[in-house]
Amino acid sequence: MKELFSLACRQLGRKKLRVFLIVLGIAIGVAAVIGVTSLGEGIRVQAVDQIKASHDLTTIEVSAGVEDGSVTLITDSKLKAIEREEHVLFVAPYVKDSYVAQNNTYLAVKGITSEYRRVQSNLQLEIGDWFDEGKKSNEIVLGYDVAKRLAVVEDLGLGDEFTVKIRLYGEESRLKDKPAVFKIAGILKSAGDEHDNQVFIDIKHAKELDEKDSYDGLFVKVDDPAFAASVRDKIEGLGLTAHSAQDVIDEVNKLMVAITLVLGFFSGISLVVGALMVVNTMIISVYERTKEIGLSKALGASDFDIMKMFLAECVIIGVIGGILGDLLGIGFSVLIDLVGKPFLVSALGGELGAGLQLGSITVVTPGILAAGFAISVVLSIVSGLYPARRAARLNPLDALRQI
């Protein structure tokens, strides 16, 4: 084997310029694929990093499961089952409802536990206090926008008590409005999301007022993002619906991989040119060495021996092309980063652009380099098959008779 390749090296060494040109041809093709793929990979990594920065990957959002028209509610027993799962730190259930204040202001109410506040760490008090948990009190905490609205429309502030109507759907769908009195115990700072429009009360109290014994949703906190997927699967196994930021990441990954493959495929067309160069060069080489092939057969070479000799040359061309292609590809991806990044940053603008500014928009992974190398070697061998077969099938006498 070693001898086969050292012989092939000697043969290639006799036509260095020609070999250099094909190798360069293949390498440029490989580099183009690597450059484009590294751009796709770089953007994918950036997108995933941005998602990770703005989402908590250890939190799973659970809601009632709907399948084939039947609904699986989040009951206490399901909640207990989830709490018992491995890697689950804690579970933060909540119930939702909407109450109506005196002057017909609708209040979106959420009954929560202190765990809920641990998950939603952006719920910070502006003034006042949180209600005591578990104790049956009528204290509530207002979101930033609700507080403003109640101040204007209902003229209510911290410490004020007011009556709301709770609409319940009783038997035979008869509506029943139940009054309840709340006291404003605290007001939140602006959270910048839907919480600004919500009113928070203790979950036990809310369940009682609503006459509900299931939850509208819950957050599950796991100890490590690595276990989020398995825990999520278990929750789905209970018949519930579960989401996590990982879903978004998975979607982004899927999309970017697909885009990268398509781009890589089309940039790979330049490889066809390289392959044709190999075919052409090897056919010329077979012509030039026709006499040598005939001689080798006269000296005892089998068809397969001849074929191996030519394919070994192709392997060497492929290996050199792969290495050079990888190096050029790295250079190419650096170039894309240098030239392309300022352009992308200004085109995207805002937060997205600022995010890109930090990292590199191209990422060359060992996998990409290995693939580039493999493409080069496989392509060279495949391109060499026809010329090598042609050489192997030459009639030794006809071959020897050549000038």
Add this chain to the structure above:
Amino acid sequence: MTVETRDLTKYYWMGKEKVVALDSVNLKMEEGAFISVVGPSGSGKSTLLNVIGCLDAPTKGEVYLAGWKVDYRNKKSLVRLRRKFVGFVFQTFNLIPALNAVENVEYPMYFNKEGRSKSERRESAMKLLDMVGLEKRANHLPSELSGGELQRIAIARALANDPKLILADEPTGNLDSRTGKSILNLLTRLNNEEGKNIIMVTHDLESAKKMSKIIRILDGRILE
């Protein structure tokens, strides 16, 4: 090794015209014999050598090498016979330009390793070079050597797999008469000392007469 041909016939078709290259050739060669084949151009000398050397198939008739009938339809067995039993020497030397002298001698061993390691093969190649008096030229490329030297290397190469039969097609055809003589001496030595069977095509009847049995051929037929 004995060589025998029975009724050996070879036609070539040039369009519709039949060219008779060999016409019922019956030849018997004893162990350790040296035969020179002479005849005018186009009489079938090369064809005879190529058929015996398993490079070409006859139209009719048989060849027996060491008593075994050659099966010309079996490509693999032809390759095996060429590897083991036959060493070719050509008029135009035909060394591989990419390889130096000793590598050229080694080249046929590569196709017929027989468990010999690379260093063992190199060693026997050096011995063969030594035998033809060219051990000093071992690392020279063919382009750096004279015609006589090239042919001696080619003879060393023909001996690489220790074949019993050497087929030399006008080995002195491209050499001046003095260099040609030294090549003939070398072949005679191989015949006498190593017991190689040699069939040589030549136009130098005078020299051939002194060292070998002469076979004359005309229009594909052996003249008695």
